[in-house]
Amino acid sequence: MTAHEYDVVVVGAGTSGCYSAATIAREGYDVAVVERKTEEEAGHIACGDALKGADSFPEAIPEKRLEPAMTNTDVDHGRFEIPSHDTVIEIPVPGKLAVIDRWEYGRAVIQGAKDAGAEFHYDTVVQDVVQNDGGQVTGIRGTQKGDLVTFDADVVIDAAGSLSLLQDKTDFSNATFDTNVRYSQFCSAYREIVEVEEEVPWKDALVFKPTKRAAGYLWYFPRTGTRINAGLGFQMNEQPMEMVEDLKYDLRNRPEFKNAKVVDKLGAALPTRRPYDSATADGFMAVGDAAGHVNPTTGGGIAGAAYAGKYAGEQAILAIEAGDVSEEALWPYNMKVMDHFGARYAGLDVYNILSTAVDVDNLMGLLAALPGEKLAEALYSGSASIGWKLKVQTAIKSYGYWNVIYNLYQTKQLADDLIDHYQVYPDSPDRLDTWQTKRDRIMDDIYATTGAEAKY
Numbered sequence: 001m002t003a004h005e006y007d008v009v010v011v012g013a014g015t016s017g018c019y020s021a022a023t024i025a026r027e028g029y030d031v032a033v034v035e036r037k038t039e040e041e042a043g044h045i046a047c048g049d050a051l052k053g054a055d056s057f058p059e060a061i062p063e064k065r066l067e068p069a070m071t072n073t074d075v076d077h078g079r080f081e082i083p084s085h086d087t088v089i090e091i092p093v094p095g096k097l098a099v100i101d102r103w104e105y106g107r108a109v110i111q112g113a114k115d116a117g118a119e120f121h122y123d124t125v126v127q128d129v130v131q132n133d134g135g136q137v138t139g140i141r142g143t144q145k146g147d148l149v150t151f152d153a154d155v156v157i158d159a160a161g162s163l164s165l166l167q168d169k170t171d172f173s174n175a176t177f178d179t180n181v182r183y184s185q186f187c188s189a190y191r192e193i194v195e196v197e198e199e200v201p202w203k204d205a206l207v208f209k210p211t212k213r214a215a216g217y218l219w220y221f222p223r224t225g226t227r228i229n230a231g232l233g234f235q236m237n238e239q240p241m242e243m244v245e246d247l248k249y250d251l252r253n254r255p256e257f258k259n260a261k262v263v264d265k266l267g268a269a270l271p272t273r274r275p276y277d278s279a280t281a282d283g284f285m286a287v288g289d290a291a292g293h294v295n296p297t298t299g300g301g302i303a304g305a306a307y308a309g310k311y312a313g314e315q316a317i318l319a320i321e322a323g324d325v326s327e328e329a330l331w332p333y334n335m336k337v338m339d340h341f342g343a344r345y346a347g348l349d350v351y352n353i354l355s356t357a358v359d360v361d362n363l364m365g366l367l368a369a370l371p372g373e374k375l376a377e378a379l380y381s382g383s384a385s386i387g388w389k390l391k392v393q394t395a396i397k398s399y400g401y402w403n404v405i406y407n408l409y410q411t412k413q414l415a416d417d418l419i420d421h422y423q424v425y426p427d428s429p430d431r432l433d434t435w436q437t438k439r440d441r442i443m444d445d446i447y448a449t450t451g452a453e454a455k456y
């Protein structure tokens, strides 16, 4: 058996793990990143490859390191294809957007964390956490190429992605850590990298389309004009889809993909839920997908993972310096997440809940009738303002969908109430309970208004 000792051990060499490790290492602390994949395979992650807001990523990994991976920076809008209504709507996407070579990006964030001083241990599958008698997490256990290996640390950061095994192994009975996590709050997704002979006509767009045979959606994101990330996903409270078959079906029916070659295939689950109410316990924090830090309407999780990594890294340093790694000491990490993006994502989750209860055809018809730029505002901020002239035009076009609109209107009021409540997220773990009780009352109203089944 091999035993290691570090100030912090981070499990997972994805975006959240690398940003956590880089933040900590560059302040001179000893940090290990433990990754189950080989050194060569590390950074190869199932993704749609759309990166939003990379111009304002945390500085622990310099932006110039990521630039070579941004293979298409011409993308500036979403293209929503709605075959049932024979409509295509184009929606501008605010902020800097790029489609990336995801593996190259994965290697770049690993190199960024290494440059900052983090040590990487590949081929190491974490199988358990170590907790002391008081329940404080003091390290992890795993195997490295068949040998037992342990890592002792003041703080363990769980950056192991969706449905992290570490959380199954940790006894959270003394902590507020969110354990209300179920498969139905996740999306199952699959993607192929496809090469085509001629440049696609939508090289400057992210293409979305509802799937034909089940309640899911397809995407086509151009890494370059001829190299496309083609994928699809469905919320796991729906009937499972034959994802490989359904993707093939659509690809075969699109002339752009004639003679296309598949060069890579990967699938994974991603959280399409609100962020964890608390992602802290004594000696332990979860970041990125392992804590639900994904925009639940777009599935975009790279930016949330990077920022959660930064905030967890900063809090780990403060806690170690103060000689107190208790949940109370790590708590400001939760507050920073909620303040930056958690409240907004919780608000957007309301529309995800609504979408499970409304008729997809109706929703598509309504989308087809709405003005694109206002939809963009709603999609990214969770809210939109709309002038009277546009309201009248929209009302005429959307005649027939007014019941859906009314439902949306009521849902939006509740989503706004929810966001307001997240603005007063508690400043210590002992006030979480009272805050959750009020939040759950708003959620009950949301289920009653949307007619959706309770998600949490």
Ligand SMILES: Cc1cc2nc3c(=O)[nH]c(=O)nc-3n(C[C@H](O)[C@H](O)[C@H](O)COP(=O)(O)OP(=O)(O)OC[C@H]3O[C@@H](n4cnc5c(N)ncnc54)[C@H](O)[C@@H]3O)c2cc1C
Pocket: 011, 012, 013, 014, 015, 016, 017, 034, 035, 036, 037, 042, 043, 045, 046, 047, 048, 049, 050, 051, 052, 124, 125, 126, 127, 159, 160, 161, 162, 165, 189, 190, 191, 231, 267, 268, 269, 270, 287, 288, 289, 290, 294, 299, 300, 301, 302, 303, 305
């Ligand atoms: C199909 C798909 C499409 C997506 N499209 C987009 C998109 O277009 N844009 C976007 O912004 N986001 C997208 N996302 C979400 C995005 O990929 C994630 O939110 C992001 O990668 C999360 O980063 P992370 O570091 O938290 O986790 P991950 O990137 O999943 O990294 C987790 C790491 O932990 C390692 N690990 C797991 N368990 C163990 C263990 N027991 N021991 C050791 N190591 C372990 C894994 O090997 C992995 O390297 C998509 C996700 C999927 C599945």
